[in-house]
Every structure is written in C-alpha cells, then in structure tokens.
Amino acid sequence: MKPVLVERENVANAIDKYYPGGHESVDEILDKFQHDLSATNDSMSREIIEMEHLKEMSNDTPIKSFVNLILLQAIIVKASDIHFEVFENEFRVRYRIDGVLREKVPVPVLFANGIISRIKVMANMDIAERRLPQDGRIFLTIRGHSVDVRISTLPTNHGESVVMRILDKSSVSLDLTRLGMMPDDLRTVKQLMHKPNGIILVTGPTGSGKTTTLYACLNHINVTGLKIITTEDPVEYDIDGIMQIQINPEIDVTFSNCLRSILRQDPDIILIGEIRDLETLEIAVQASLTGHLVLSTLHTNDAPSTITRLINMGLKPYLITAALVAIISQRLVKKICPDCKEEYTPGDDILHEIGLLDHDLQDRHFYTGKGCSSCNRTGYNGRMSILEIMSVNEEICSHIIKQSSTETLREIARNNGMQTLSESGLNAVYNGLTTLEEVARETSIN
Numbered sequence: 001m002k003p004v005l006v007e008r009e010n011v012a013n014a015i016d017k018y019y020p021g022g023h024e025s026v027d028e029i030l031d032k033f034q035h036d037l038s039a040t041n042d043s044m045s046r047e048i049i050e051m052e053h054l055k056e057m058s059n060d061t062p063i064k065s066f067v068n069l070i071l072l073q074a075i076i077v078k079a080s081d082i083h084f085e086v087f088e089n090e091f092r093v094r095y096r097i098d099g100v101l102r103e104k105v106p107v108p109v110l111f112a113n114g115i116i117s118r119i120k121v122m123a124n125m126d127i128a129e130r131r132l133p134q135d136g137r138i139f140l141t142i143r144g145h146s147v148d149v150r151i152s153t154l155p156t157n158h159g160e161s162v163v164m165r166i167l168d169k170s171s172v173s174l175d176l177t178r179l180g181m182m183p184d185d186l187r188t189v190k191q192l193m194h195k196p197n198g199i200i201l202v203t204g205p206t207g208s209g210k211t212t213t214l215y216a217c218l219n220h221i222n223v224t225g226l227k228i229i230t231t232e233d234p235v236e237y238d239i240d241g242i243m244q245i246q247i248n249p250e251i252d253v254t255f256s257n258c259l260r261s262i263l264r265q266d267p268d269i270i271l272i273g274e275i276r277d278l279e280t281l282e283i284a285v286q287a288s289l290t291g292h293l294v295l296s297t298l299h300t301n302d303a304p305s306t307i308t309r310l311i312n313m314g315l316k317p318y319l320i321t322a323a324l325v326a327i328i329s330q331r332l333v334k335k336i337c338p339d340c341k342e343e344y345t346p347g348d349d350i351l352h353e354i355g356l357l358d359h360d361l362q363d364r365h366f367y368t369g370k371g372c373s374s375c376n377r378t379g380y381n382g383r384m385s386i387l388e389i390m391s392v393n394e395e396i397c398s399h400i401i402k403q404s405s406t407e408t409l410r411e412i413a414r415n416n417g418m419q420t421l422s423e424s425g426l427n428a429v430y431n432g433l434t435t436l437e438e439v440a441r442e443t444s445i446n
Contacts, residue, residue: 180384
C-alpha cells in the first residue's frame with residue numbers, strides 16, 4: 001500500500017467525474033427509488049415486468065447512482081466481490097472483504113430487477129434472458145488506473161443472483177516480499193523459483209491466494225533473459241514482459257491445446273492457470289522433463305494430499321517423482337489491525353479447540369484488534385499468507401513409488417522439516433500478526 005496526500009477537492013472532483021451522483025448516500029438514493037417506484041408499482045409485480053419497463057428502470061438515474069455508488073464503495077474498502085442476492089422478501093447486497101462476506105445495505109426487494117438489469121446493461125449482457133446463467137465484464141478507469149469487473153448471473157427461484165468480481169490491479173501487490181509470508185517461507189519460495197526445470201504446484205481452496213502468489217513469483221523472476229508464457233482462465237492481471245494467453249474452450253483454445261503450442265514458442269517458464277485433467281497434467285510433466293520450469297495450481301487441502309490427487313487423476317508415480325519439485329499449500333488469514341492491536345488472554349474455548357496446553361503458553365504473548373476507524377471496527381486490516389511447503393526429496397520419492405498413504409507422506413515431510421499449515425499459522429500468531437481464531441478458521445488445526 002502506497003500512502004498519498006490528496007486534497008479533498010480533487011477526490012470530490014474524481015468522484016463527480018467517474019461516478020455521477022457519488023456524493024449521495026445509499027439512504028438518499030433509496031428514497032429516490034421509493035418515490036420513483038410508487039408511481040408505477042400498481043401496474044407491475046416483481047414476478048412479471050414488461051421488458052420495455054425493465055430497460056427504462058435500468059437506465060433510471062437513481063438506479064445508475066446506486067450501482068455506481070456500490071461499485072465505488074467496494075473499490076474503496078478493497079472488496080474482492082459484491083454479491084446481489086434475491087430472496088422472497090429481501091434483496092441483499094454483500095461485500096467480501098478480507099475473505100468474509102459483510103452485508104452492506106438492505107435494499108427493498110422491488111428494486112432487484114432494475115438493479116440487476118442495470119448491471120447486465122453495463123456488462124453488455126442480455127437483460128431479456130433470465131433463465132440461463134450469463135457471464136460479462138465491465139472495464140472501469142478510476143483516477144488513471146484500470147479496474148476489471150467480472151460479472152456472473154445465476155437464475156434462482158426468486159430471481160437472478162449476481163456476483164461481481166473486482167480485479168483492481170492497484171490494490172493487489174505483485175511484489176513477492178509484500179504478500180505477508182514469514183521470512184523462512186519467503187526464502188524457500190525464492191529458491192524454488194530459480195529451479196531450472198520441474199513442476200511447482202500451489203494448492204488450496206478457491207480464494208486462498210494461489211493466483212496472486214504465482215503472479216508475484218513470475219514478477220520476481222521476470223527478467224529479460226527469460227521467456228515466460230502463461231495460459232489462464234481468465235487472465236486476471238497483465239504483467240509487462242510476460243506473454244499471457246486467455247483460454248477459450250468455445251474455439252478449442254484449451255489448456256492442453258495451448259500447452260502444445262507454447263512448447264513450440266521456446267519458453268523458459270510456463271504458468272498453467274489450473275490443472276483440470278490428465279491430458280493437461282501429462283503435457284505439463286513432459287514440458288518439465290524437457291527443461292522447462294512449470295508452475296500451476298491444484299485444488300487440494302494440503303501439500304501431502306496433492307500426491308494422492310495426482311495419482312488419482314491417472315499420473316504414473318514414476319512421472320511424479322521425475323517431474324515434481326515442490327508443493328506449496330496456502331491459506332490467507334486476516335492480519336491484526338496495527339492501529340488497535342492489544343495484548344489479550346485467549347479464552348479456554350479457543351485454546352481447547354486448537355489443542356494448546358499450558359506448557360505451550362509459556363512465554364507466549366497473544367494479540368487481538370479491539371476495533372477502530374482504520375479497520376472499520378473489525379480488528380483486522382488486510383491478509384497474509386500462511387504456507388505449507390513440501391519439497392520432493394529422495395525419501396518422499398521412494399514413498400510416492402510405493403504409493404504410501406497421505407498420512408505417511410505428511411509424517412516424512414514433517415521429519416524433513418516441513419511446517420504444516422497449522423504450525424505456520426501458529427507461528428504467525430506467536431509473532432503477533434494474526435489471531436488464534438483466524439488460524440482455527442482457515443486450517444484444520446486439530
């Protein structure tokens with residue numbers, strides 16, 4: 001985060017320029033909604049609305065102002081997603097901030113169709129089609145920087161659910177040193193990125209920061225002496241000096257087909273957005289065995305279980321041992337707000353949940369955030385990565401060939417120095433960076 005000094009007038013002018021009506025509060029806009037709606041409410045119902053009226057509603061000034069204000073506020077508070085959810089008697093708007101959904105403002109359900117239609121108009125989607133899921137995209141320019149908004153609609157029994165994914169390049173650091181990794185983990189990741197060949201996998205659930213970590217890794221090794229090519233679905237952030245390819249299955253531009261073409265482009269490093277099938281996995285292995293460093297992601301819970309997943313996908317164990325260099329399993333935990341951080345004594349419930357005993361607490365200090373204006377009274381500000389890094393050495397390889405259990409692989413990896421996600425999380429707690437509650441929420445610590 002780069003602090004800047006800006007005059008109040010300049011901020012107001014920018015809001016006026018890019019978001020007309022942005023000074024209005026949500027309550028003021030809702031009052032306008034209520035006034036505008038009352039004139040037509042008798043002739044319409046939420047279930048059946050004439051298409052022409054829907055188009056008029058989507059272009060109505062209060063609706064435009066509301067959608068613009070919701071977008072602007074989401075960008076200001078660094079929300080990753082905005083959820084618009086329609087229920088029988090409720091229209092809910094929620095922001096995902098630091099991985100947690102927070103309801104922002106209750107909106108009368110009668111406004112749902114107009115707001116959703118406005119979003120679909122902005123994203124060049126078909127407002128007449130409400131029976132099928134749709135995807136769209138909005139490009140915004142705010143104070144000289146670009147914001148990419150991905151739109152997904154999904155029909156439900158009470159109307160369309162809309163999720164807006166906000167990709168604000170200015171709010172995401174692609175500097176490997178600023179992702180909040182612990183020093184030992186950062187050192188190990190940097191060493192892995194300088195391997196001449198092999199496969200390095202970053203694993204974790206959706207929203208665990210895998211893509212951001214890989215982007216930061218590429219940014220770290222992006223020098224003029226290397227050719228780096230990525231194949232992604234979608235391309236989330238543009239990186240100067242790196243060739244990035246957008247997957248498009250409709251015209252047969254798939255991960256596997258892209259990889260075959262990429263190998264003819266003389267690359268040094270290849271990033272595959274996600275390994276989804278055996279064909280892509282086998283081509284990635286062949287690429288790594290012919291002198292390329294291959295980076296990719298996989299959805300698994302931890303590093304050792306990734307080996308089992310690869311075997312279950314159909315990859316021969318001897319190919320895993322020949323190609324795989326390391327597995328990085330990752331989670332994101334919320335950081336304690338530095339402006340309201342204070343020492344506290346954890347309750348017995350959380351200590352029991354985590355399994356910490358009296359001797360574990362000796363000479364330990366625990367911290368929490370009491371809540372302040374800087375963190376919107378949450379006690380947290382931003383997120384950091386906790387990692388589980390399993391290097392594939394000879395002992396691990398011998399057990400992969402034997403197809404040993406995940407538990408056996410985990411035990412051997414720990415004996416060789418691997419720190420589990422839970423241990424990495426507790427290390428962050430002991431360093432005063434996050435809370436026990438966050439680590440328990442994000443890891444299967446028991």
